[in-house]
Amino acid sequence: MRVFLQQPPGGTEPARYLQLTLQPDLFGGWELLRESGQIGGRAKLHRQLFPDVGQAQAAFEKARDTELKRGYQITYTSGVPPR
Template structure:
């Protein structure tokens, strides 16, 4: 059974959007965990206004588990800010 409401246990991709009822705020936030060249993992975050290219930041971690933990913390913070 594939439940679209089920949250993946250890997600490596996070896509969030934030809009207000009047449509004045339309932002996106995309975070991915990617392997790096040195056996670790990178947490790559892109954010900006919907419909335009965003800015990108990258944080490096010694392993994928730590990067996934960081992605989880980002998700919690962004949901508190109104992203869904």
């Protein structure tokens, strides 16, 4: 699953983005990747590991919902229905 969120630019600052990716790892677990930064600038990548898909999906949905409350807007989804 993947979702790309973007926050509209404010004033002179460029737009910010957040990409959440949920994927299986090589050891039977799941990982949640969070890539964030300014469009055209450096990005940060955080990786969180989970033993099963249920916990990973709950973390994915919580992260997505938190960012939607902060003003981000979904611009692209893959493998997950848009909210």
